[in-house]
Amino acid sequence: xxxxxxxTKSKNGEKWSVKTEKSKKAYRNFETQKEAINIARRVAxxxxxxxxxxxxxxxxxxxxxxxxxKYPPKG
Numbered sequence: 001x002x003x004x005x006x007x008t009k010s011k012n013g014e015k016w017s018v019k020t021e022k023s024k025k026a027y028r029n030f031e032t033q034k035e036a037i038n039i040a041r042r043v044a045x046x047x048x049x050x051x052x053x054x055x056x057x058x059x060x061x062x063x064x065x066x067x068x069x070k071y072p073p074k075g
Contacts, residue, residue: 005044007036008054018043041066 004021010029016036017026027043030036037053041064044051048067055061 003047004050004052005040005047006052006054007033007040008058009056 003023006017006019006021008017008019009015010017010026015029015031016033018028018030018036018040019026028036028039030039033053037051040051040053043049044064045066050067051064052060053062053064
C-alpha cells in the first residue's frame with residue numbers, strides 16, 4: 001500500500017494542498033478544497049492508499065481507503 005494522501009490548508013492558509021504523508025512539500029496547491037479532493041482521490045486510487053481530508057481547522061473530517069483495507073465492510 002502506498003503513502004497516505006492528505007488534503008489540508010496550505011501553510012499560508014490561502015489555498016488547499018495535496019500532500020503525501022510525512023512530506024514537507026505539497027504535491028500541488030489548489031484554490032478550492034473541492035479541486036484538491038478530486039486530484040487527491042485520483043492519486044490515492046493510483047497509489048492504492050488512504051485519502052484523509054482535513055477541514056479548515058486541521059482536523060480530519062473524512063477518510064477513504066483505496067488500497068488493501070484492513071477492515072473492509074461486510075456485505
